[in-house]
Amino acid sequence: MSSPPNDPAGPIADSEHNVPRLPTGIPGVDALAFGGLPKGRATLICGTSASGKTVFSVQFLACGIAEHKEPGVFVAFEETPQDIRENMAGFDWPIPEWEEQGVWRFVDAGLRPDEEEHLVAGDFNLEGLRTRIKHAVESTGAKRVALDSLAAIFTRFPDAGVVRRELARMTAGLKELGVTAVLTTELLNSEEDTTRFEVEEYVADAVVMLRNHPSVARRRRTLEVLKLRGGRHKTGEHAFSITGEGIHAIPVGSLALTQPSTDRR
Amino acid sequence: MSSPPNDPAGPIADSEHNVPRLPTGIPGVDALAFGGLPKGRATLICGTSASGKTVFSVQFLACGIAEHKEPGVFVAFEETPQDIRENMAGFDWPIPEWEEQGVWRFVDAGLRPDEEEHLVAGDFNLEGLRTRIKHAVESTGAKRVALDSLAAIFTRFPDAGVVRRELARMTAGLKELGVTAVLTTELLNSEEDTTRFEVEEYVADAVVMLRNHPSVARRRRTLEVLKLRGGRHKTGEHAFSITGEGIHAIPVGSLALTQPSTDRR
Amino acid sequence: MSSPPNDPAGPIADSEHNVPRLPTGIPGVDALAFGGLPKGRATLICGTSASGKTVFSVQFLACGIAEHKEPGVFVAFEETPQDIRENMAGFDWPIPEWEEQGVWRFVDAGLRPDEEEHLVAGDFNLEGLRTRIKHAVESTGAKRVALDSLAAIFTRFPDAGVVRRELARMTAGLKELGVTAVLTTELLNSEEDTTRFEVEEYVADAVVMLRNHPSVARRRRTLEVLKLRGGRHKTGEHAFSITGEGIHAIPVGSLALTQPSTDRR
Amino acid sequence: MSSPPNDPAGPIADSEHNVPRLPTGIPGVDALAFGGLPKGRATLICGTSASGKTVFSVQFLACGIAEHKEPGVFVAFEETPQDIRENMAGFDWPIPEWEEQGVWRFVDAGLRPDEEEHLVAGDFNLEGLRTRIKHAVESTGAKRVALDSLAAIFTRFPDAGVVRRELARMTAGLKELGVTAVLTTELLNSEEDTTRFEVEEYVADAVVMLRNHPSVARRRRTLEVLKLRGGRHKTGEHAFSITGEGIHAIPVGSLALTQPSTDRR
């Protein structure tokens, strides 16, 4: 791979000193993250509405199943599992089939009435949800987990302090399970770095930003690895598109063909 | 249709993998949405004041009746049914006639005194309204429903968390009814993507933005399909006008004449 | 009238399908509104401080009396009736004379002590005021009503939800009386479309914006018909001036002489 | 006086139809206000810190005494009477002498402990102060009153609604006394029209803005008559300076020498 002359990170090398990576299989993303998302950790996927957060989450699991035989768990908040199945029918990922094979499991995290009460009473936390995720992971042997989108519950919390605590607890809980996870959350304005509660990006170990910039005649999609604790990654915004095959990012300064793990198109 | 060379979505194709569409019949809109709005779902129509939200909603039902023999239900919030009848008299849609024929039904969703009390007490939800809509849909066999404008009630809610929950419930309820729906809501500033409560666009399955830009000598109207979960659509803002025949959008990069479903003028 | 080539509204035509208009008689305004303000409805006049809201309101009634023999009712909030009489003495409108003839009636809507109490207790509404307006309208046979300025009371309300409800009730009440009304309210910043409570412009059937732009050597006044439900109107900001004869707007692309209803200077 | 060709107000004429004016005697200001401030009314003087509000207020009274033999009352809020005496010693206005002659009277409106308590309890109003001003006016036969600066008390009020009410009451009370008054209040940002509470400029009958713009090497002072209900005035910002003789404004498009009332330097 040709790296820009003044790139402090130098050429890609699967350094033993870097935090271990899990190749996502999403075209272009592993090159941007120098090998993949941090293995055994949770990565935050921040994006404005329609920026591709859900497609990213699903594709993350789909690649795990299709390319690495790694079962996955999808935790659905506002969109129900059935919504996800329908919305993803336009891509080449046979989710219902995978569900039958036991390699894809949905956890329906829509609020139940008793949870609603706890929220109103102010003593709500995500403990119950963590238990259900644990169970789903253990019963499927899942290696990958996607949560889409925690923001649906965060909006109900009283302040950013509670969001910060619950997000930290959730990512810690996922780490204990040993899975590699993506969590989606919301970015209010694609022209600024600000997440909805202005704390999410500080808590997470790794952060990917999806943006959908207004532009003269059409929107322009970009993907950026903003943070990756413990490892190298490319910086800055890189164009991507969503087609019938899912997300495809084109890292600037990379030759896609030279990157085996992302070369599946 | 000629598509821009770097359009990731490629040429229009009524792909079996795409979320099914309902051709709205609104000139230009179906081309932008690659066939129509998502069938059996709710699309959010966001716009500033006077941007054409109500005209869009009415025309959506009118096209259903006139072109597809699909009865419709119009749920009126701040404007009463009588207001709508009068304001739409300037267009070629014989609403009162259709009401008599039983293919157009109004649901008057202005707040009743007891609802007002619940709002003040803080335990208000839109359950009662959902029941009334269900009844209207079932008794008319409606295929299309328009709600204009939920924002009137949302303004009375204590916070964005409640708006998010109630909007999610409403769209889920409409989906259960099997109808294709449009819900209008408000966009505070035409120069930004921000909806009134900054959550609406995240909840909905599909989002259309109507803008009324200040411009040197006159306003400039644009329509944008911001989101369409589970399917392709054109991106970016496209000019439209409101004439005596209603809304007419001119998709950039399209030749109107080649798009049968929108070629009714 | 010469209309700009790409004007979607086309040439003026007193279409039977348009919402009926009441020619205001204010020079230039009827041309902008394609015939006048919506008859039997309430139009919101939004403007910054000193933008001419009160002059517009008074002139609206004055033209009714002088040109159409339509009696009028002026509901005065912060400025007392006596203030209005004095401030309008510089124009050619013999208000005190008209009062004697019974064709002009003031309703003094300054808060009374008991109303003040209700406001503090939080159970205030504008019911009492509506009754007094009704009485004034019926006893004079008024066809036109002006309320200047509701914002004085709105500022005392606890939140935008209450403003929205009370404004909707007030405009509905006026419609029931069968009068054509103008209601003034406040626009915080002349460079943005934002009204004081960010809900007013959504509630009203028609909205006129008065602006007083800072400019190099002097202020520059503009008038814009932002919204007119159910009918055509010119869009964009048009210059106007206030002289000893009141407001005079100069619609761009119009030849004043060809517009009979506005050709009284 | 030469007036700009497209000035809608035309040449100065002491029109009988205009609201009566009181020539202030402040150089340049009467030309901007076409004869002076509205007689028998309260004019709001809005300005940022150090913009000259206090100098304007004092000069307004001083000119009344020196040129028109009109006694004046100065109501001092944050600055004490003694502060005013000292700070104005640099100008040619013998305040202590005038006090002895009984043509200048101070009202010390600094909060007394019991008023402080009422403020905390929330039932504070400016009734007591109005009584003291009335007494001072009657015992001196004052024709001019200055209040500098009401903002000191407004800052203690719970919300803009209370500010609006109390400001309206105060200006109404002054009008009843038959005096011509100036009230100073605060403008947070010299680059915008926004007053501290965003309601002051709507309540007052006349508004003068004093600005102290940051500029390359030094500040640039401007004075603008923003509003003058019931009469003509020049619009836009006009330069002024503060020298040992007080405020001196230079109206653009005016020849100072041709304006007798302002030609005293």
Added chain:
Amino acid sequence: MSSPPNDPAGPIADSEHNVPRLPTGIPGVDALAFGGLPKGRATLICGTSASGKTVFSVQFLACGIAEHKEPGVFVAFEETPQDIRENMAGFDWPIPEWEEQGVWRFVDAGLRPDEEEHLVAGDFNLEGLRTRIKHAVESTGAKRVALDSLAAIFTRFPDAGVVRRELARMTAGLKELGVTAVLTTELLNSEEDTTRFEVEEYVADAVVMLRNHPSVARRRRTLEVLKLRGGRHKTGEHAFSITGEGIHAIPVGSLALTQPSTDRR
């Protein structure tokens, strides 16, 4: 001194009519303030973090002792007296020595536990502190007092109204003591005129702004006399630097050598 041609204040003259000045001895500052800070009054020193507020405060006292044999009192809030001693060791001011000679006295104004309680209970005021300052001034015969920084306590107050009252009381109390004082407070943004609570600059008799502008390769420090009630001063921002000799301002349009009181470098 050469003054710019269109400077309304004209050449410096120790006018008897101007508010009396105390030459600070800080190089350049007395020229900007036309002789010094107002004698017997409190001047507010507003600045962003690291703008030089503390250096200014200390230098103000140091010049008094070294050049005018005027003892000084330094009231330390967040930084303790020991912090000040250490941080100022890099300058040529022998503070500990002066303390021994009884010409420099520290008042440690860090909050004591019982004050903390009053703050929480909401009935806190600065009365106790005023008493301690009075005692320190009387026992040293101090002519100069510095308070650095009141903002530390202001941040704990519930609202801007309380800040305004307490700041007014503090400056009044200092005036009664007959000392010349500087009070530092905080300016949130160096690109705007806005102080932390947006009231401080209105209350004070004199205001000096210290700014630390971000600039291409380095910060750029400027000093501006924003306000000086009762007297002349130069306006606009003037460059200054902090070196081992303290603050040194370079007034534009001045020849430093011709200003004896500032010519000590």
Added chain:
Amino acid sequence: MSSPPNDPAGPIADSEHNVPRLPTGIPGVDALAFGGLPKGRATLICGTSASGKTVFSVQFLACGIAEHKEPGVFVAFEETPQDIRENMAGFDWPIPEWEEQGVWRFVDAGLRPDEEEHLVAGDFNLEGLRTRIKHAVESTGAKRVALDSLAAIFTRFPDAGVVRRELARMTAGLKELGVTAVLTTELLNSEEDTTRFEVEEYVADAVVMLRNHPSVARRRRTLEVLKLRGGRHKTGEHAFSITGEGIHAIPVGSLALTQPSTDRR
């Protein structure tokens, strides 16, 4: 070293009058700070997410151990000690080894359940934490302490006043221990100087800003010494990079080779 011609600080000199410095050993930083961070004090490291705050903190301790045989204590808030160990494995700092040798000690400052309760009850303070830090410092003989990141707890505090107090107490407590400390905290927007609570930078004795500017093709990292009470430092933003050897800053106007303490690469 060559210093820019108009640098007020002049050439570097290890002046006896300057606040004593502790050479950090972080390449480039000591040159920017004219010798190192203030010895025996706490320096605030402010940065946006992913700006390098944690790398800076760890490197600060690592350099102490490796180059100066100074043991260090790392207080971990949101990231656990184990997280830090893993994330720093990519650098040449054998933390686990150092832990065994007793020269590196972690304090796990994640909130314990009882602390959580105190936070909710509102009587939380950092007393307990200070005791634990004290113990760790005394048992290791640590000379350097890093706290990363206090912001995690600050977000839970009710207002900026409490943040200010607790930050002041913490830095005072560290000073008493005689250690040199770095405390990280958050900078919401890399384009402005504003810290999360807008008080942090005022409280600290020294402030370093880390920024991660969005730029055309990639992020651009800069480091700035914003404040250093009691001493000289270079001003303005200086580029830096993070490589496998940690942070490396390149002071503008410096020749790295001439600065012994920073010349270790």
